[in-house]
Amino acid sequence: MFELKEVALIYETKKQALAALKSTNLIIERGEEVGVFGPSGSGKSSLLFVMSTLKEPSRGEVKYEGKEITALTPSAKAELRRKEFGFVFQEHFLINHLTVRENILIPTRDKRGVKKKVEEITTALGLNDLLKRFPYELSVGQSQRVAVARALIGNPKVVFADEPTASLDDENGRKVINLLRSYCSKSGATLILVSHSAEIISDFERRIKVENGQVYEDTANA
Amino acid sequence: MLKYIWLYFRRRPGRILVFIILVAIGVAVSIVLSSIFLSFGETRNRISKVNENWITVQYLSDTGRKEEIDDSLKGIFADVSGISDVIQVDIAYLGYNLFGSARANFPVYGIKQTDIARILQLSQSYIVDGSVFYPGTNEIMVTDSFLKASGIGIGLVYEEISEVASMGLYNVVAALEGPSVFGIGPSGISEGRGAYGFIVLSERGFSIAVESELRSRIAGEELKVGVNGPISSRENIERSYSGYYLGVFLSNLCVALVFIIGLTMLNSVSIRERRKEYGILAAIGHSPATLGARLFFESLYQCAAGWIIGLFVGRIFVSYLRTRFFEPNGLFVGDIFVSTIWTLVIPAVTVVFTQVLIGSHLSRDLVGLLKSSEKKIGILKNRFKSINFSWLRFPLRSDGYRSLFVNITVFAVLVTVFGSLLSSLTDTVRDSGRFYDSCSYIQTVESGEIELPEEIVSRSRVVVPASLLNMDVKLIFGTTEIFIPVVSSKYSELFKAYVGDISESKFYVSEGLYDLINSGKVNGYGNSSPIVLPSLDGLSGIVFDEEVTSEGLLIFHMGDDLVEGIRLFASEAGIVEVVDRLTFEAKILTESQFIDLITSIIIYLQFFVVVIIAVVTVTRVVLGRRRELAIRSIIGQRRVEIGLLLFGELSLVLFTGAIIGFLLGAISWSVFRGLFLPGVYTASNVAAQVPLRIFMMILTVLFSGLAMERYLISRQDPLSIIER
Numbered sequence: 001m002f003e004l005k006e007v008a009l010i011y012e013t014k015k016q017a018l019a020a021l022k023s024t025n026l027i028i029e030r031g032e033e034v035g036v037f038g039p040s041g042s043g044k045s046s047l048l049f050v051m052s053t054l055k056e057p058s059r060g061e062v063k064y065e066g067k068e069i070t071a072l073t074p075s076a077k078a079e080l081r082r083k084e085f086g087f088v089f090q091e092h093f094l095i096n097h098l099t100v101r102e103n104i105l106i107p108t109r110d111k112r113g114v115k116k117k118v119e120e121i122t123t124a125l126g127l128n129d130l131l132k133r134f135p136y137e138l139s140v141g142q143s144q145r146v147a148v149a150r151a152l153i154g155n156p157k158v159v160f161a162d163e164p165t166a167s168l169d170d171e172n173g174r175k176v177i178n179l180l181r182s183y184c185s186k187s188g189a190t191l192i193l194v195s196h197s198a199e200i201i202s203d204f205e206r207r208i209k210v211e212n213g214q215v216y217e218d219t220a221n222a
Numbered sequence: 223m224l225k226y227i228w229l230y231f232r233r234r235p236g237r238i239l240v241f242i243i244l245v246a247i248g249v250a251v252s253i254v255l256s257s258i259f260l261s262f263g264e265t266r267n268r269i270s271k272v273n274e275n276w277i278t279v280q281y282l283s284d285t286g287r288k289e290e291i292d293d294s295l296k297g298i299f300a301d302v303s304g305i306s307d308v309i310q311v312d313i314a315y316l317g318y319n320l321f322g323s324a325r326a327n328f329p330v331y332g333i334k335q336t337d338i339a340r341i342l343q344l345s346q347s348y349i350v351d352g353s354v355f356y357p358g359t360n361e362i363m364v365t366d367s368f369l370k371a372s373g374i375g376i377g378l379v380y381e382e383i384s385e386v387a388s389m390g391l392y393n394v395v396a397a398l399e400g401p402s403v404f405g406i407g408p409s410g411i412s413e414g415r416g417a418y419g420f421i422v423l424s425e426r427g428f429s430i431a432v433e434s435e436l437r438s439r440i441a442g443e444e445l446k447v448g449v450n451g452p453i454s455s456r457e458n459i460e461r462s463y464s465g466y467y468l469g470v471f472l473s474n475l476c477v478a479l480v481f482i483i484g485l486t487m488l489n490s491v492s493i494r495e496r497r498k499e500y501g502i503l504a505a506i507g508h509s510p511a512t513l514g515a516r517l518f519f520e521s522l523y524q525c526a527a528g529w530i531i532g533l534f535v536g537r538i539f540v541s542y543l544r545t546r547f548f549e550p551n552g553l554f555v556g557d558i559f560v561s562t563i564w565t566l567v568i569p570a571v572t573v574v575f576t577q578v579l580i581g582s583h584l585s586r587d588l589v590g591l592l593k594s595s596e597k598k599i600g601i602l603k604n605r606f607k608s609i610n611f612s613w614l615r616f617p618l619r620s621d622g623y624r625s626l627f628v629n630i631t632v633f634a635v636l637v638t639v640f641g642s643l644l645s646s647l648t649d650t651v652r653d654s655g656r657f658y659d660s661c662s663y664i665q666t667v668e669s670g671e672i673e674l675p676e677e678i679v680s681r682s683r684v685v686v687p688a689s690l691l692n693m694d695v696k697l698i699f700g701t702t703e704i705f706i707p708v709v710s711s712k713y714s715e716l717f718k719a720y721v722g723d724i725s726e727s728k729f730y731v732s733e734g735l736y737d738l739i740n741s742g743k744v745n746g747y748g749n750s751s752p753i754v755l756p757s758l759d760g761l762s763g764i765v766f767d768e769e770v771t772s773e774g775l776l777i778f779h780m781g782d783d784l785v786e787g788i789r790l791f792a793s794e795a796g797i798v799e800v801v802d803r804l805t806f807e808a809k810i811l812t813e814s815q816f817i818d819l820i821t822s823i824i825i826y827l828q829f830f831v832v833v834i835i836a837v838v839t840v841t842r843v844v845l846g847r848r849r850e851l852a853i854r855s856i857i858g859q860r861r862v863e864i865g866l867l868l869f870g871e872l873s874l875v876l877f878t879g880a881i882i883g884f885l886l887g888a889i890s891w892s893v894f895r896g897l898f899l900p901g902v903y904t905a906s907n908v909a910a911q912v913p914l915r916i917f918m919m920i921l922t923v924l925f926s927g928l929a930m931e932r933y934l935i936s937r938q939d940p941l942s943i944i945e946r
Binding site for chain 1: 607608615616619620849850853854855856857858859860861862940941
């Protein structure tokens with residue numbers, strides 16, 4: 001599904017060049033459950049951004065479903081993100097003037113069957129009573145569940161989660177991880193979850209340790 | 223405190239500079255507009271001023287001097303005490319076009335060669351160029367300013383006693399300089415049809431008494447003689463200035479409103495963004511009073527800087543106008559001291575309004591202030607949860623677009639009110655010529671029969687002997703002349719088709735003219751009560767009299783082609799007066815010149831201010847929503863979709879504001895007309911150009927806003943925005 005060849009991401013300033021990713025090679029298959037971990041500043045989030053088209057690598061190739069995606073136009077990248085990918089970040093990044101329901105619906109363009117889909121997903125996430133609330137009326141945990149609902153509403157084939165539990169307590173963090181894993185296992189979607197803690201992803205099918213901008217370990221659970 | 227202000231200035235130099243520049247522009251524009259209006263008043267003042275030095279006693283005649291009137295007047299002069307000398311004059315009045323703000327009559331005195339030195343000494347004038355005229359010629363001396371206003375050099379000047387300029391009546395042989403505006407020519411300058419009389423000089427300190435005495439004696443002898451002296455001169459000056467003072471007031475009021483509203487809105491944006499800063503300052507021990515004082519001085523310094531720069535720039539512009547506009551048009555710069563002081567209104571009221579806004583924010587509790595941050599700007603309260611239309615969500619649920627909405631509404635009101643006000647002034651000139659859309663009036667300067675060629679007669683509906691009654695209609699700024707045809711009652715039957723059923727020997731007028739006459743806005747009207755004829759258009763009228771000295775012909779034509787044909791005949795036939803559709807088209811061009819200038823200045827000014835404020839507001843909205851737009855971009859919304867969302871929101875806000883503003887403006891205009899302009903003729907309720915101007919304003923704001931949004935979004939990486 002994903003194939004990264006010699007991918008590097010270098011942040012250049014006037015004074016210095018900082019390599020967030022150095023010549024990374026990686027293949028991720030469809031339906032895999034991948035946990036990416038490593039210390040802060042190791043380049044794990046950069047890896048996620050490059051794969052999800054949010055950052056353009058400084059060099060190297062990123063292929064998705066056999067197609068090179070780094071050279072796509074901004075519109076084509078946006079279309080790809082909308083149709084194929086779902087995102088959950090450490091912060092929920094909800095839009096304050098939109099209600100919970102409207103926030104969930106942002107990625108959807110085709111409104112057919114949406115009502116049923118929203119109902120299913122919000123029931124599963126326990127958001128049914130919150131649909132008409134604004135984000136600033138929600139707790140942090142509730143907000144993150146809304147962000148998960150927004151990520152999943154479009155039936156993504158890949159879910160990218162960047163430190164989704166960092167601002168949550170243990171219980172809520174576990175809930176969010178379980179929600180994402182449950183969706184991916186049922187739908188056959190790929191989950192790529194980034195965390196600074198190895199413990200959170202300890203039971204993931206595949207764990208990738210990133211250090212100094214390189215894949216340091218790539219292990220699979222039996 | 224200065225250190226704090228300096229820190230603020232360093233943090234927000236762009237916005238402060240925009241503010242200072244806007245204040246400066248407002249002040250400079252006020253000064254320039256005042257100087258334009260006052261220059262017209264000052265020039266009229268100088269024409270009237272000639273009668274401060276002497277008393278002019280004059281009568282009109284078509285056949286030269288009338289001995290019996292002259293003898294009667296000489297008898298009166300001999301009896302009135304306080305008269306030191308009398309100079310016999312004849313007077314020609316030449317039109318002095320004050321850059322289309324209306325005409326003033328410029329007197330040229332025909333006197334004996336030997337009296338030149340006396341009249342120059344009395345009027346404190348002197349000859350600056352050329353040579354003195356010679357008796358028996360049509361040579362005259364006029365002021366430099368008149369030559370400039372007429373666009374001619376020493377050589378030829380045209381006579382404008384009537385509406386048709388006839389070149390070559392006078393040769394200008396020298397120019398005069400002095401505080402008054404008038405001309406001198408040789409005795410006999412008005413030979414034939416013109417004004418005749420005497421310049422009466424009084425002993426020192428007796429001029430007012432002599433003028434009063436002459437008036438009463440002349441009235442007692444029932445002579446049709448006019449007396450102009452210091453008393454009427456003062457009245458003239460007051461009357462001519464009052465219109466221009468009103469112009470200064472209205473234009474400055476408009477400019478002040480535009481800038482005060484704009485500047486306060488600009489400040490409101492700044493204040494909202496700095497709420498957290500106020501909270502921090504309050505938290506570390508600044509009392510609301512100290513904080514209020516600090517912010518007061520901050521806006522005061524900005525306003526003061528803008529005012530001083532504006533004064534400086536305004537004065538430079540006035541100097542520039544003096545050489546490029548006033549002097550070449552024969553205008554004198556008036557005293558702009560009072561209007562300079564008036565410009566203080568812009569910074570002063572802005573400071574007060576800003577302080578009120580600051581006060582309302584400082585009255586919030588400390589936690590409320592501290593929690594205010596740029597991210598949350600725009601969120602009002604929990605409302606409008608069930609809106610399905612995405613373009614309406616942000617505008618209705620937040621106050622992000624509030625200042626833009628208020629801004630566009632207020633400006634739509636201003637464009638409607640001031641656009642209609644300014645257009646109403648040209649309405650009068652245009653509609654005073656409506657009667658002549660279907661007819662032409664021609665007249666010989668000297669009495670005599672006109673023989674129309676067969677070609678014109680055959681293509682005319684009716685040709686009727688007639689004369690013209692000239693009347694002045696007061697405008698807000700100056701006057702305009704209207705021409706009422708006077709026709710013998712025996713021809714009334716012929717006019718049934720045009721003006722309805724005529725049965726009496728009366729003055730028939732349109733409704734518009736009737737209202738003006740009743741409200742005392744018409745000079746030169748001496749007939750009995752006019753009768754309204756609904757079929758008459760605009761400011762039309764017609765007088766049916768028992769006996770009419772046939773001076774000219776009123777030719778009703780069947781098509782427009784005849785207008786040109788009659789004009790051609792008139793020019794081939796020699797000196798004739800023509801009043802027709804083209805006369806009024808020319809009048810509109812010349813007399814609306816000034817109004818067009820003022821309209822353009824005010825309209826462009828409004829555009830300028832509204833665009834600046836709109837761009838600031840839209841930038842603020844877009845910057846405040848950067849995070850939202852970045853999120854939209856990350857989760858897959860394309861730039862086009864985001865752009866369309868902003869386009870829709872902006873369009874809705876702008877069009878709704880504009881429609882509300884237009885309706886409010888139309889209501890305000892009706893109220894304004896009723897309260898402040900009773901009797902002033904306005905052809906339409908709201909000027910036709912107003913919706914177009916508002917539409918253009920919206921388009922300008924919309925596209926500048928979208929350009930700003932595109933620039934801000936396309937240049938930034940969404941991840942860097944949300945990570946910030």
